[in-house]
Amino acid sequence: xxxxxxxxxxxxxxxxxxxxxxxxxxxxxxxxxxxxxxxxxxxxxxxxxxxxxxxxxxxxxxxxxxxxxxxxxxxxxxxxxxxxxxxxxxxxxxxxxxxxxxxxxxxxxxxxxxxxxxxxxxxxxxxxxxx
Numbered sequence: 441x442x443x444x445x446x447x448x449x450x451x452x453x454x455x456x457x458x459x460x461x462x463x464x465x466x467x468x469x470x471x472x473x474x475x476x477x478x479x480x481x482x483x484x485x486x487x488x489x490x491x492x493x494x495x496x497x498x499x500x501x502x503x504x505x506x507x508x509x510x511x512x513x514x515x516x517x518x519x520x521x522x523x524x525x526x527x528x529x530x531x532x533x534x535x536x537x538x539x540x541x542x543x544x545x546x547x548x549x550x551x552x553x554x555x556x557x558x559x560x561x562x563x564x565x566x567x568x569x570x571x
Contacts, residue, residue, distance in 0.1 A: 461520035470525040474532020485540035498529030
């Protein structure tokens, strides 16, 4: 039996193309959206016990924000800037979820959550590992 023909993969953006990617605008927008969606995700996970991924809403909102900015006379964003914004927003939401499911579990197991210098790193390590 003959092996299937695999089409040659061509990247969406050529390697020699110079585009803006890691800009202050993209990082700040992603951080603000990550903070907003992280807070809502943390509330939802503590209230209901589950949450939704914020990756797609952050991507859509950032696209709308960047497009509105360009309509007001600002520079339009690139696809790579939108990717950075979506990644930063999604990471913020994921960290909030990790904290939201880890801290109640630690309390249920009976551990003390006093944030003294000697034990605060335990809580931080568990939260970061769960995220």
